[in-house]
Every structure is written in structure tokens, then in C-alpha cells.
Amino acid sequence: MGAVAVQFSVSVSFVEKLLRRQRTSGSLAVLAPRSGPAPLLDAVARDTLVACLRQQPDVTLDELCV
DSSP states (O other), rough: OOOHHTTTTTHHHHHHHHHHHHHHHHHHOOOOOOSSSSSSSSSSHHHHHHHHHHOOOOOOOHHHHH
């Protein structure tokens, strides 16, 4: 495993994880991206925030909260 890791400039643990994935799933395909937490702002709030930041790019978080 060490030689493979050196050949492809990756860590040994990465090679181990790939081998484990191949054993369990039978595939080395890239995993689907995981989604994070849902956004706290809806589309209207995001648009409002973007507009405020375009008007005053150096605004502080405290000023935005007002």
C-alpha cells in the first residue's frame, strides 16, 4: 500500500479507504456530494443581503443585523 500511495502522491490512509470502499461496495466511483445543513435564509432574504453587501461591501455583521 505504501508504494501505491507514494506513486500517486496520496496518503496510505486514503489508499486504505479506497480499498475498503471497493470491498464493501464493489466500486471505486466518486461518492456523491453530501448535503450540509439547510440554509437559514430564504431566497428573498439572500437577495436582500446581497443587495446590502453590494451597496456597502465593508458593512459589519452588527450593522447588517440592524
